[in-house]
Amino acid sequence: MTDAPVPGGRMTVAVDSRNPVVRIRTRPQFSTRSLALILTTGIVSYLVLVPLVMLLYASVKSTEDKLPFESRVTTVGNYVAVFTSPAMLPIFLDTFIFTVGSLALGVPAAILLAWLLERTAIPARAWIASLILVPMTIPSLLSAIAWIQLLDPRIGLVNVIFRGATRSSSDTGPFDIYTLTGMCFVQGLRLVPSAYLMIAASFRAMDPSLEEQSAMAGQNVARTTLRVTLPIMRPALLAALIYFIIVVIESFDIPGLLGFSARIRVLSTAIYWATHSEVGLPDYGLASALGAIILVVALILMWIYRRLTLHQERFATVTGKGYRPRQVNLGPWTMPATVFCWVYVFMAVLLPFAMLVWTSMQPFYAPPSAESLRRATLEGYLNIWQDGSVVRALSNTLVLALVTSVATILLALLVSWFVVRQRPTGASMANYLATVSFLPQCVPSIVIGLALIFVYVRFPIPIYGTLWIIALAMTTRYLAFSSRATTASLIQVHGELEEASQMAGAPWMRTLRRITMPLLAPAMINVFLWVAVHAMQELSMALMLYTPDTVVISTMIWSMWQNGRTADASVLGVVLILLSALLLLGAQAIASRRSARHS
Amino acid sequence: MIRVRNLEKTFAGLKGEVRALCGVSFEVRKGELFTLLGPSGCGKTTTLRCIAGLEQPAGGEISIDDRIVSSAENGIFIAPEKRRIGMVFQSYAIWPHMTVFQNVAYPLAGQDRVADRVMAILERLSLGHVADRLAPNLSGGQQQRVALARALVAQPEVLLLDEPLSNLDAKLREQMRFELRSLQESFQITTVYVTHDQEEALALSDCVGLMHEGTLLEVGAPRNLYLHPEHRVTAAFLGAANFIAASVERHREPSGEALAVTTPLGIFVARASAEWQPSLPAELFFRPEYVDLLDKDAIRDGPNYGAGTVERVTFLGNSADVIIRSGEVLVKARAHPARLPTVGRKVTFFVAPDHCILFPAERAG
Numbered sequence: 001m002t003d004a005p006v007p008g009g010r011m012t013v014a015v016d017s018r019n020p021v022v023r024i025r026t027r028p029q030f031s032t033r034s035l036a037l038i039l040t041t042g043i044v045s046y047l048v049l050v051p052l053v054m055l056l057y058a059s060v061k062s063t064e065d066k067l068p069f070e071s072r073v074t075t076v077g078n079y080v081a082v083f084t085s086p087a088m089l090p091i092f093l094d095t096f097i098f099t100v101g102s103l104a105l106g107v108p109a110a111i112l113l114a115w116l117l118e119r120t121a122i123p124a125r126a127w128i129a130s131l132i133l134v135p136m137t138i139p140s141l142l143s144a145i146a147w148i149q150l151l152d153p154r155i156g157l158v159n160v161i162f163r164g165a166t167r168s169s170s171d172t173g174p175f176d177i178y179t180l181t182g183m184c185f186v187q188g189l190r191l192v193p194s195a196y197l198m199i200a201a202s203f204r205a206m207d208p209s210l211e212e213q214s215a216m217a218g219q220n221v222a223r224t225t226l227r228v229t230l231p232i233m234r235p236a237l238l239a240a241l242i243y244f245i246i247v248v249i250e251s252f253d254i255p256g257l258l259g260f261s262a263r264i265r266v267l268s269t270a271i272y273w274a275t276h277s278e279v280g281l282p283d284y285g286l287a288s289a290l291g292a293i294i295l296v297v298a299l300i301l302m303w304i305y306r307r308l309t310l311h312q313e314r315f316a317t318v319t320g321k322g323y324r325p326r327q328v329n330l331g332p333w334t335m336p337a338t339v340f341c342w343v344y345v346f347m348a349v350l351l352p353f354a355m356l357v358w359t360s361m362q363p364f365y366a367p368p369s370a371e372s373l374r375r376a377t378l379e380g381y382l383n384i385w386q387d388g389s390v391v392r393a394l395s396n397t398l399v400l401a402l403v404t405s406v407a408t409i410l411l412a413l414l415v416s417w418f419v420v421r422q423r424p425t426g427a428s429m430a431n432y433l434a435t436v437s438f439l440p441q442c443v444p445s446i447v448i449g450l451a452l453i454f455v456y457v458r459f460p461i462p463i464y465g466t467l468w469i470i471a472l473a474m475t476t477r478y479l480a481f482s483s484r485a486t487t488a489s490l491i492q493v494h495g496e497l498e499e500a501s502q503m504a505g506a507p508w509m510r511t512l513r514r515i516t517m518p519l520l521a522p523a524m525i526n527v528f529l530w531v532a533v534h535a536m537q538e539l540s541m542a543l544m545l546y547t548p549d550t551v552v553i554s555t556m557i558w559s560m561w562q563n564g565r566t567a568d569a570s571v572l573g574v575v576l577i578l579l580s581a582l583l584l585l586g587a588q589a590i591a592s593r594r595s596a597r598h599s
Numbered sequence: 600m601i602r603v604r605n606l607e608k609t610f611a612g613l614k615g616e617v618r619a620l621c622g623v624s625f626e627v628r629k630g631e632l633f634t635l636l637g638p639s640g641c642g643k644t645t646t647l648r649c650i651a652g653l654e655q656p657a658g659g660e661i662s663i664d665d666r667i668v669s670s671a672e673n674g675i676f677i678a679p680e681k682r683r684i685g686m687v688f689q690s691y692a693i694w695p696h697m698t699v700f701q702n703v704a705y706p707l708a709g710q711d712r713v714a715d716r717v718m719a720i721l722e723r724l725s726l727g728h729v730a731d732r733l734a735p736n737l738s739g740g741q742q743q744r745v746a747l748a749r750a751l752v753a754q755p756e757v758l759l760l761d762e763p764l765s766n767l768d769a770k771l772r773e774q775m776r777f778e779l780r781s782l783q784e785s786f787q788i789t790t791v792y793v794t795h796d797q798e799e800a801l802a803l804s805d806c807v808g809l810m811h812e813g814t815l816l817e818v819g820a821p822r823n824l825y826l827h828p829e830h831r832v833t834a835a836f837l838g839a840a841n842f843i844a845a846s847v848e849r850h851r852e853p854s855g856e857a858l859a860v861t862t863p864l865g866i867f868v869a870r871a872s873a874e875w876q877p878s879l880p881a882e883l884f885f886r887p888e889y890v891d892l893l894d895k896d897a898i899r900d901g902p903n904y905g906a907g908t909v910e911r912v913t914f915l916g917n918s919a920d921v922i923i924r925s926g927e928v929l930v931k932a933r934a935h936p937a938r939l940p941t942v943g944r945k946v947t948f949f950v951a952p953d954h955c956i957l958f959p960a961e962r963a964g
Contacts, residue, residue, distance in 0.1 A: 427611065499653050500692035502679040503759075504706035504749065514705070518696045 033508045037422070040414040041433060047476045048439050051451035055295070058288035058454050078289035095266040097180055098187070098255060099248045105188025107241060110195035113341065115225070118203040121327040122338050131345045136193045137580045138353065139537035140186075141554055142573040144257040145561060146352030147186045149359055149570075151177035157355065160367045178262040187254045189348045191244055198243070202236035203229075221328050239308040246301050249294065250444035252540035257561065267294050268446045272543065275450065288454070291447040302442035353577070360570035380571045389548070390572065393556040397536050397576075400467055400552055404474040405531040409524055411475065412437075412482035417516065419483075420490045421498070434487070441480035448473050449544025465547045473541040478534060482527045489523035490516075522591065529587045533580045600664055601627040601650065601757060601789060607658030607671070608645055619645045621813045622659070627806070629664075630787040632780070636800040637810035638836070643793045646810070647759050650791060651686055652679030664756055685750030685788075686759040689766070691742045693734040699745050700730040706753040720748045724782075740771050747779070751786060758783070758790040764799060776802055797837045801825060809833045829873040831958040834884050841890075841931050845869075845883040845957065858957060863928045864905035869955035879959040889954040890932035892921070892940060893947045903955065905930065906947045909940045923948065 062073035082088055116122055117129050135143070150158050153172040162174060176182060210232060214224040230237070252268045259269060267290060274287040330337055359365060360380055366372040384390050419434045440448070452473050456464040463469045497519065501511040517524065539554040546555050553576050560569040608620040620642045627633040635643035648654040650661055652668065660670040663684070668677040685706075694702055700717055707713045721727050724744045729737060737745065743763060750758055763779070764772045780803050783790050794800055800807050801821040808818040809832070817824065817833045828834040835842075845860040845867070857868050862883050869883055899906070907925030912934070919939055921932040923946060932948060940946055 494690055494692065496688040496690050496692035497694060499651075499679075500686070500688055500694070500746075500749070501705070502653070503651060503684060503686040505680045505683070505753065506705070506708070507678075507680055510708075515694060519694070521696075 036414060036508075037418055037429070040411070040418060041429070043411065044415060044433060044437050044479070047472070047479065048436050048443075051448060051455055051476070052295070052439075052443065054454040055288050055291050055447065055451040058284060058451075059292045061285060078285040081286060082289045082293065091265050091267060091270045094180060094259075094264055095249065098183055098266050099245055101180065101184030102187035102191060102248045102251075103241065103244055105184060106191030107195055107237075107244065109188070109344065110192045110199055111237070113192065113196050113344065114200040114203055115229075116337050116341060118200055119225075119229075119328055120330050120334075120337065122330065122334055122341065124338075128341045128345060131349055132196055133193050134349045135190060137533070137584060138349075138577055139253070139539070139554065139573075139580075140190050140251065141253040141257065141537070141539050141557060142356060142577065143186055143190055143352055144254045145557070145569060145573060146355045147182070148177055148257065149355050149365070149566075150351065151175045151182060153178070155365065155367065157367050178258055178264075180264055183255055183258045183264065186258065187248060187251060189344075190254070191247065192344065192348060194247075195240060195244055198240045199233075199237065202233050202240075206232060235308055239305055242301050242305045242308065246298050246305075246442060249298065250446070252444075252446050252543075256539075256558075260562075268444060268540070271446050271450060272540070275453075275544070284450075284454070287450055291444075291450050294444055295442070295447055298442040298444060356570050356573050356577075359567060360574050362567055365566045380567055381575075384568055384571050387568075389551055390556060390568075392549075393551045393553050393572075394575075396467055396550055397552045397554075400471055400474070400542075401532040401535040403467075403471045404478070404535040405528045407471065407475045408478050408482045408531045409486075409528050411479060412486045412527065413517070413520070413524065415479070415483040416487035416490045417512070419487055421495065434483075437483045438480050440477050443477070444540075445473075445477055445538065446540040446544060448477050449541040452541075452545060465550065467550045470542050470545050470550060470552070471535075473545060474531075474535050474538060477541065478531045482531060485527045485530075486520065486523055489520055493519050525587060525590060529583055533583055536576065536580060536583075600629045601633075601791065602662045603646070603650065603659070604661075605659040606646060606649055606656050606661065608642075608649060608654060609657050619813055620649070620656070623810075623813075623815045624659075625808055625815055625818055627789055627791060629789055631805045632783050632790045632792060632803060634792040634794060634800040634804035634807045635810055635815075636794060636797060636807050636836070638795055641810040642813040643795075643810045644761055646815075647761055647791060647793045650757070651684055651759055652677060652682050682757075683753070683755045684757045684759055685753065685755035687743075687746045687750050687761065687763045689762040691746040691763075691766070693737075693742050693745050693749075695733065695735045698731050698733055699726060699737070702734060702745055703748045703752050706749060710753075716752060717748075720752045724748050739767050740775065743767060743775060747782070751782075751788070756789065758786075758788045760790065760792045762794055763792075765794070765796070772799075779803065801837070809836060811836075826954070827870075828884075828956065831872075831874060831882075831884070831961065834872075834956065834958065839887050839931060839933075841885050841887065842882045842958070842961070843928060843930070844960065845881045847877065847881060847957075857952060859902060860957060864907075864925055864930070866902040867950070867955055868902045868952040869957045870952070871957045875957050875959055881957050882960045884956045884958050885950045885954050887920070887931040888933040889950055890923075890930065891949045891951075892932060892934060892938075893949060899947060903952055904947060904949050906945065909942050909944050909946055912939055912942055914939070 059078055060074050060076065062075045062077055113128075113132060117125050117132075122128075148156070150156050153159060153176040156175065156177065159173060159175055162168075163170065168174075177186070206229070211224055211228055214228045215221075219227065249266075250268060251266075252272065255264070255266045256269045256272065259265060265273065271287045271290050271294070274290065275282045275284060277283070358368060358376075361376045361378060362372060363375060363377065363380070366375070415433050415437045419430045419437075422430045452469055453464075456469055463472070493516070498511050498515055501515045502508075506514065537554060539558060542552050542555045543558060546552065551559075553572055557569045557572050557576070560566075560572065603626070604624045606620050606623040607618075609616045609618050611617075623642070623646055625633070635646055637643045645654060649656045649669065650663075655676055656669055656671055658671045660672065661668050663682065667673070667675055668682050669675060694705075697705070699721070703721060704713050704717045707716060710716075718727065718730070721730055724747060726741065726744055726748060729741060734742065734745065743766075746763070760779075764775055767775060776799060792800075792803060801824075804821055806818060807821050807824050809816045809824065809830075811830075811832045816830050817828065824833060825837050828837065831842075834840050843862045843864060845862045847858055847860050858871055859866055859868050860881065860883060867883055872884075875881060905923075905925055907923040907928075907930065909921060910924040910929070911920075911922040913920040914936065917936065919934045919936055921934050921940060923930045923932055930948070934940060
């Protein structure tokens with residue numbers, strides 16, 4: 001018997017008597033989830049696509065003395081101006097030099113550090129490895145300020161000491177931070193921590209037996225590294241390189257501060273100065289054409305990056321084996337290698353931070369000396385709060401960080417839930433969500449800021465000039481990273497854990513709240529903090545969108561610096577760094593408490 | 600009571616749609632344990648998930664206790680959380696962030712006497728002493744019982760078990776098999792059990808349904824299915840089997856149900872299976888344990904006798920596999936460990952007609 005007998009008559013009766021009841025009971029549950037899907041898709045599309053469309057629209061509008069919306073003339077004039085104006089050529093050239101120079105400094109340094117810390121037996125590796133990451137908590141705005149204080153041709157500490165040591169009679173030089181070289185130097189130093197993280201990860205992922213095989217074949221360390229290790233890692237290194245090209249092109253703080261007085265402009269700062277011109281009216285048409293160009297470049301680079309990282313899986317050398325690779329003994333090179341590591345730590349971490357702290361304790365800027373040491377005071381930390389706008393900036397920053405991180409994490413959670421769990425049933429919807437939510441990764445912050453001006457300056461939703469527009473910009477920008485991170489974690493959560501909750505009678509929302517979110521808590525806390533710290537330190541979006549009412553700490557530091565309030569800027573900078581550090585330490589505490597509870 | 604009628608399910612595959620279920624129909628009576636048995640990919644878990652509501656069928660109808668929970672044709676689909684079904688997943692899906700108590704109390708949200716009911720079921724499953732432990736700190740067997748307790752605590756009408764024993768080691772699996780059965784009997788709960796382990800299916804079930812490539816091939820009581828399979832796939836899947844090429848002599852008329860067939864071993868009287876048709880090339884099926892090994896001097900009289908040389912003996916502890924060569928044909932037999940034949944000896948054997956079944960030969964390729 002292949003078919004169990006099913007009495008059809010009785011079944012029909014059952015259909016007729018139960019049908020209406022059944023339909024009514026089905027509906028409410030079904031719609032919570034669909035409603036969430038529709039809302040998530042709608043919000044993500046709105047956040048990401050509308051600004052981009054507006055940007056492209058604005059870039060083909062003639063905007064002499066007008067906002068893009070007021071103009072009825074469609075033109076390619078903005079693009080023609082970008083490519084033919086003699087003022088533009090240096091911008092493209094400087095962007096190119098700035099990018100190449102920063103990468104040429106930062107990426108090799110990161111590779112060397114990663115190799116030293118992952119593959120050699122140099123002393124105090126654990127210390128160096130954690131100190132390397134510290135600059136990530138220092139906003140690049142403050143790196144730039146610290147290095148100005150160190151390398152300003154006239155009053156920079158290093159220059160003063162150097163002139164004293166060489167008994168130079170000149171009152172400037174020899175180093176000048178306000179040059180392309182200076183910009184590349186500071187930007188290159190800043191790339192190291194994140195490049196190190198990425199490269200060290202691929203060192204760790206590599207099967208050490210591949211290297212050991214070369215050693216067994218009688219090759220020495222140098223040949224093994226050059227002939228085996230680096231070629232195997234080439235796709236990963238190339239991907240990292242492309243990723244950091246985007247990072248440098250997007251970088252605003254460092255070229256903004258260092259290139260300001262010397263009028264060295266790169267694409268990102270050119271967009272800012274086109275809309276915040278000191279002399280003329282803002283040229284939104286030019287700014288949006290530049291934005292569109294930068295966007296296209298970033299999109300192409302990101303496409304190549306994705307291609308490379310897909311390719312990378314073919315080279316996947318990850319093995320489940322937990323053993324550490326053989327550690328190379330550097331012999332006579334141990335000393336120089338150790339010195340190299342500590343010089344980096346000193347230059348990237350200790351020196352700038354010490355300089356900021358020093359400046360923050362001086363009533364007016366003076367290089368360290370016996371005399372100025374006597375003037376050192378913490379009064380700056382007390383007096384600064386008498387400025388009402390500083391208090392407002394602090395509370396705005398905290399509100400902004402909180403709102404942005406909560407909004408981002410919730411949206412990211414929903415996006416990744418639909419991307420991961422809906423893929424079997426609604427593949428096209430899941431792919432759409434995954435793609436659109438990742439798109440902001442290649443939209444530079446300054447471009448998002450610019451685009452949101454266009455969207456909201458005349459839009460019926462009255463958020464222009466409020467804190468909400470900045471939060472919206474940041475949520476859009478950080479959605480890419482956040483949703484990727486939560487997606488990666490959700491994949492690790494077995495679907496049966498959620499299904500078990502459904503079978504236990506829990507509707508979708510309850511399952512999400514009681515099962516999915518607690519299980520994702522570690523990842524969600526990490527993403528939450530990542531977004532909160534970034535939102536607190538972010539400058540370019542805030543700078544494009546803030547008003548005196550919605551000033552935040554980063555824009556406050558920026559304007560203090562432009563107005564020569566060096567000490568105040570340093571005080572606020574130290575406060576901002578301490579706030580970030582406090583947040584991260586708090587997270588560590590939560591994380592270790594949680595893991596203690598579970599063991 | 601569960602009724603499944605003409606269940607259809609398709610999945611989007613790389614090359615268009617893949618039919619996971621092609622018209623599966625069966626019925627599970629109240630309080631019965633029904634097992635869906637089959638190799639991986641046969642559709643048994645998909646069927647179970649359709650009953651649970653975790654998959655939405657493309658066609659067909661499912662009803663539980665005369666309540667239609669899913670009917671593609673009538674546009675009815677009740678969400679899984681409204682179906683009052685208890686389910687144990689293959690991974691157990693114990694929530695690691697909750698204690699055993701919290702895990703088991705979860706289905707009782709918003710109900711009365713939660714603590715009493717949870718503790719009662721925990722005691723019943725000898726889990727009372729681990730109530731406050733976090734789930735990851737439990738042994739495999741304990742996790743399995745927590746999953747069972749959680750599935751049963753809300754007194755569902757139906758219990759679904761998806762390969763619940765596959766993650767346990769052999770000893771524990773056997774023990775849990777009996778515990779599961781006695782629990783199911785004492786709760787009198789209608790149960791659908793999915794497994795790929797035929798021994799488990801035969802030992803546990805009131806009724807076994809064998810699935811193959813998205814269809815439910817054959818349904819029956821374990822003993823019936825094992826001894827009198829109607830399909831070649833069933834015969835081959837449920838334990839060891841001999842298939843010997845056979846031809847039906849035209850001049851020998853079938854007497855009743857039985858047919859006389861000629862095989863390289865001699866003439867055998869066998870029963871024709873439902874699948875067999877006179878026009879198809881045939882194969883004779885019998886199980887090794889029904890091969891009676893006789894002394895070489897035993898009287899051979901009539902059909903269903905064969906003879907050969909013992910080619911290999913594999914000692915298995917509680918029994919021994921014996922391979923007998925008869926010309927080109929190898930016959931598998933099973934011997935009691937106390938009476939092992941010696942290799943190279945000539946033996947005669949007998950297979951009772953009741954245990955000989957005629958199937959169509961497997962198509963080449």
